[in-house]
Amino acid sequence: MLKLEIGRIHIKDIQLGNETSVKNGVLTVDTQGLIKFLREDERIKDVKLDVAKPGEKVRIIPVKDVIEPRVKISGGNNGFPGVTAKQAQCGEGRTHVLYGAAVVTVGDIVGFQEGVIDMWGEGAKWTPFSQTFNLTVDIQVADGLDPHTHEETVRIAGLRAAEFVGLVGQDMQPDEVVTYEMGSIFEETAKYPDLPKVLYAEMMITQGLLHDTYIYGVNAQTILPSLLHANEELDNAVISGNCVAACDKITTYQHQNNSAILDLYAQHGKEINFLGCIMVPEHTTLSGKMRASDYTLKLIQMLGADAVVVSEEGYGNPDSDLLIICKKCEKAGVKTVLITDECAGRDGMSQPLADTVPEAVAVVSGGNVSHVVTLPPAEKIIGNVEAIAVLAGGWEGALLEDGSLQCELNAVIGATSEIGYHNVTCRLY
Amino acid sequence: MVVSGNYAKIRKGRKSMKNIIITNNPLVAEKFEDVYWTDGSVEEILIKIRDLVYQGYELVSHPLASSLRMLFSPYRSVIISTPKQQLNFEHAQIIENSIIKYRNHTSCRKTDDQNRDDYKRIDLLLLEAAFAEQQGMWQ
Amino acid sequence: MVKEIERYNIPIVHMATITTISESVGANRIVPTVAIPHPVGNPALKPEDEKLMRKAMVKRAVDALATEISEATHFD
């Protein structure tokens, strides 16, 4: 039904320059060209570009979003359909990605944003984006924008920057091509009649400003749980509009490379029959939570799935959704594996979950959001030094004498990823 | 209902009192009807909600936000509905667990005073989004 | 607390409002109560009626102690 080829152009270094090019794996970004392109949006007053490479003593803060630069070669539309491009079917044709590069948008919409990426040392261990060659895009918006417009401006600028840079891959020969192909549920089931049918339910924060997710440009707060082909999210259908849950938000980059989809795909036709993704909104109201969980189970049952992997986004009220979905699925005989993170306190001695259901028998933990890490002073800061003060002001003694600061993992981008993008977990000691 | 302490009951207009907002956010008190406002802390808000749930009120919105950063907000607004005859056990557990979680995260944190205005605004926007969630519902 | 006391082989009855918690902490004899702030009372009733209700409830608890059971049992 859908066949997607992802052509990876390996990026091994990044620099700013006068034209955009990739030579021997070195990505050069046309500084003036990109700034001019972004400033076509009159709401943008100023753009500052910089690069951050793995191992450099650089700290990026506050991070708004991370996006993978790509270009559409065939099928669909270039860009993000429904957002920066006209509507088109995502998930088919060929897409080239600058593999190893990332656009990191910086800029605070509200003063309390955190979201750190350290490119070196202790901090680098805790974020997957210390391993990418990052183009940082720091956006100053025009005065007097309301917060919604401000957020939208920065969100769109990040996507457009990724598009601008990604375009360089258009005429290039990728270093490798990965193919994702899956027929209709009936075709796949006919092919693998004996394999257990598995769905992926991806919960998304959908609760208002700074807490939004978009699918084909539709604010997912307004949707009923929707079925996506496994290829769509891997091909720019889903973008992030949230930026206050640093450790467990799903950045746009992580939607484009959703590890849960990729790891389920890898087992398709071997151990499982992977049917697709249910996109589940996380509502604020309890009736919304009941509706979304009922609807999710109904889709699972309509498709006859035997099992489901459920991933969460955020922390706090979404924990309720996760456990309600788990409870309903298990009671209906659907084997459920959850991916979440936990708060076991700074010393790790608290109960990890305040909410518990006995049905949650198979849970993957992305780590303790309150785990304290010590970040040594950076040689260079990209973004807003004030945001570091927000971090350092978190509690008494957060700022140490030698300039190091102690922060909880919750401030680090992608540290406790609940789609299982990172390698952190908790063990009982 | 019992209104104790420094809770001020604010009602504007004549809308029926089906939903009540418990808040310490002055922007919310200004904008909405049927608000119980207090100048207390978020913890006090949560405790007030717990007491009301024990009396038979139900939660309409979840007591906690969906991001860690909003757990550090000094402002919080939660929607509850008028009391039923029976205590809703699930809601009692939700509010109890929310209080535990809230305390877990904020016990050794300083209040983020610098960004109070931003927190006020975002809390208001999130509350409005909650109201927009089910537009077809008879209020 | 319930099950530790019962471990001494003394029958114990748990009077609690949220009976699901009561079960999860291992209570075997459970008497559901009125409300969390006033488990064995009801301020909405007239004092005489409240007294009657309370006495019936406590009697139920005492009777539960004198009832042989083999698994967690609610005495409503």
Added chain:
Amino acid sequence: MSKEFKVLYYVNQFFGQVGGEDKAGMKPEFHKDKIGPALGFENQLKGEGKVAGTIICGDNYFNENKEESLSYILNLVKQEAPDVFVAGPAFNAGRYGVACAEICRAIAEELNIPVVTGMYKENPGLEICQHVAYVVSTSDSAGGMRKALPLMAAITSKIAQGIELGSPEEEGYIPRGMRKTIIVDKRGSLRAVEMLVKRLKGEEFATEMPMPVFDMVTPAPAIQDLSKATIALCTSGGIVPAGNPDHIQSASAQKWGKYDISQRSALNAPDYYTTHGGYDPVYANEIPDRVAPLDILKELEKEGYIGKVYEFFYTTTGTGTSVSNSVKFGTEIGAELKAAGVDGVILTST
């Protein structure tokens, strides 16, 4: 190794080679010597540390004179200032286990000295000290001594020398309940898919976030004749005498209180009120019997429906979820009620 580290050791009368059950009433004694398992333990330290002394106490004496015994032992440990305190192993001996556990907990919490002990997984002492002590998992009888001592010694050496301990499986201790954040080879999503596949195949899999398990207790036999029975009243609703003389905390209390109510006919205001911070106190403060119905029980006593209301009433504050203290409280209160010959208990919760 620059300097030998110092260990203080605790054993009961039996392992202290004083005697059996007949000596279980002995008071705590301190010997500047290695006695019983302390000797074998020190050999396992391979010269890196030494046992500076052994405390011996009778199991019954400890359990019947807990405060006094603890204060004697705490003082001693404070003076001797060992690097690590070691007790047991207690295997499946209940009273010995509880003594080791109480002592370990007090030393860890009050003196901040690391503690190591050993127990069988069903020893009632385990729950008391598990979260503060490294408890080596032992067999249920003293036959497991030879296996337990090297593990206890290895853990002690590491702690004393500031070497990071490995996982419970590697070191042989029972998990303390600490959630340690670590970096592993496989990303979360891959672990999730592997867990799912195992589950689908019916193979064993291990969740990374175990839900709390609630072990159940067989129901105690019913009271045969209520009219002759002594019934005790307990509450976790925080009803206390005016002024809260024992300063019972308003939430997740650290202690419980007991009050003589033999002369009272009710728990009425203003003599009693609630200190519980977990619910709106208006109704309980108006009529505290709404939480702990002493008035009705006394009426039933008068009518001869029950034999007697036990002369003390027990109170604490708790929420349904705070586990470790409620275990301790239940164990302690239950012991008193058992000793007093109470036939049945009413526990009210808010």
